[in-house]
Amino acid sequence: GDSVTQMEGPVTLSEEACLTINCTYTATGYPSLFWYVQYPGEGLQLLLKATKADDKGSNKGFEATYRKETTSFHLEKGSVQVSDSAVYFCALNSNSGYALNFGKGTSLLVTP
Amino acid sequence: GAGVSQSPSNKVTEKGKDVELRCDPISGHTALYWYRQSLGQGLEFLIYFQGNSAPDKSGLPSDRFSAERTGGSVSTLTIQRTQQEDSAVYLCASSSDRVGGYTFGSGTRLTVV
DSSP states (O other): OOEEEEOOSOEEEETTOOEEEOEEEEOSSOOEEEEEEEOTTSOEEEEEEEOSTTOEEEETTEEEEOBTTTTBOOEEESSOOGGGOEEEEEEEEOTTOSOOEEOOOEEEEEEO | OOSOEEEOSEEEEOTTOOEEEEEEOOTTOOEEEEEEEETTTEEEEEEEEETTSOOBOTTOOSTTEEEEESTTSOEEEEEOSOOGGGOEEEEEEEESSSSSOOEEOOOEEEEEO
C-alpha cells in the first residue's frame, strides 16, 4: 500500500542554518504530495503541496520538489528562524481516494 | 464557518465510559476525515466520509469506534467503553477536492483515566 517515510527527528538547528527534511514515498500511479506543519499547541496546517512530477511547492521560504525518479519530496529552507520550530509532516494522496497517508513527523527545534 | 470546528477541545473520561467527539467542517466541503494523533505515533487514519457515499471505515481500530455524518455536514465520532490506550488527540479535517489538501480542526484531546 501507499506509504510515506520521513527522516526521524528531532532536528536541532541554529537560527539562519539550512534545513532539509527528507521524505520518500511508495505509491502506485501519480500521487499528490503535501507538507503539513504543526506549531506547538496548534493543529496541522498545510504548508505546501505538489500535484505532479517536477512541480515545486513553496510557502514561507520553504520549498519541496516532486521527484518521481527518486520518489522523494524533501522539504528545504535556506535560512531557518526560531519561529519555524514545529513538527513537519509529509503526506501523500493517491489517485484512488481522498484520504491522506502521513509520515510520522519530524520535530524541528531552531535555537537563537 | 471559516474553519473546521471541533468540540470539546479537551475531554477527560473514566475508563469504560462512552464519549462523543464532534466535528463541524467547512461549509461546502464534501469530504470529512477523522485521524488520531498519539504521542510519538504520528497521524493514524480512522475514517472518512465523501458526499453521500458509504464511509471508508478501514482505519477504525476496533468495533468500539464508530462515526456518523448527518446531512453531509456535522460528524460525530463515538468511542464506547473507553480504554486508556484510546487517550490521544482526535483530529478532524475537511476538504473540497483531492489536490487542495485538508483543513484541520484544532483537535479534541481525550484522556482516559
